[in-house]
Amino acid sequence: MQAGLTATWTTHIPLIQKSSPAELVANLLRTHLAPNLHSHVFIDFCAGAGGPTPSIERHLNRPSTPKTSNNNNTARKELTNGNSNPIAKDEPLHFVLTDLHPHTDLWAKAVAQADAPGAISYVAEPVDAARVPRELIRRYRGPEGKKKVFRLFNLAFHHFDDGLARRILRDTVDGGGEGFGIFELQDRGIAGFVACCFLGIGIMVMAPYYALLWGAPLSLVLTYVVPVLPAVLVFDGWMSCLRTRTPDEIEALLRTCGAEGGEKEIAKWEVKSGSEKFMWPVGSVDWVICVKRES
Structure with missing residues (x-):
C-alpha cells in the first residue's frame, strides 16, 4: 500500500503527465521559499515508507532550470520572521525523515540513494508531530541556529482530527518551526x-x-x-x-490552535494555497504553504 502511494507521488508518464506530483511539490517549495530556500531544513513528520520526500530532495538538489508555478489559484492571505542568515547556495538542501512509527530500513535506502551526500537523514526514534522535542529542532537548525525548520506533511494532514491538527499547528507556531507545507493528492470535490x-x-x-x-x-x-x-x-x-480540508479550514485551525501570544502571534504567519494539475483532467496537488514573515 505504502509503496503504491509512493509510486503515485513519483511516477511521471510522458505525454500523460507534465511532471510527477513530487516534482510539482519541489517546484512549489522552490518558488514560494525563494530567495531563502537554502536557509531551510525540511523535516517530514509523517514520512511513512519515505513517500515523495526522497524524490523532492533529488529535484531540488539536482542542478536544473527552476520551473515557476503558473497557477492562477495561488495565494490568498497574509495572516512573518525569523533571522535571514545567509546560507551558501551550493550547499545541498537537507531533508529529515521522521514518523511516529519509523521505517528505518526503508529510510536507510533513501539515504544511500540521495544525489547529494548527507542530503537525507532520519530519526530512528518515534517522533510525535504534536510534541516534537525541542532538542531535535535545535539539532537541525545547526550551529548558531542558522537554519529554519520547515515541516512537511505529504498526503498526511487529512489523517489528523481537528484536535490533533490544532496541537500539531500549535507545536509549530510555539517554536517548532518557521514554516510548514501541506500537500494532498485528493480533495472533497468530484475530481x-x-x-x-x-x-x-x-x-x-x-x-x-x-x-x-x-x-x-x-x-x-x-x-x-x-x-x-x-x-x-x-x-x-x-x-x-x-x-481532506480546504485551505480556509486549515487556516481556521491555525487561528484557533491556542498558540502562545494568541492572534498576535498567528498574525506573523503568511498563508498561501493553490492547486497544481499534474495529469489532465483530474490529477492535482492541492497545497498550503505557511511561513513566518521576515522581520
Missing part, C-alpha cells in the same frame, strides 16, 4: 473521487513493473487474482477525500 478511481486502474496497469521493482511477486496475486490492492487503494482514497 478527487474520480482521481482515486484512476489510481486503482493505474496500479493494475503498472503492477508487473512494480512487482519486479519491489521484488514482490505476491502483489500480482493481490492485484489480478484477488484484487485487494486496487480495491483498498481506491476505497482508502475515497475516505481520504472525505477527510
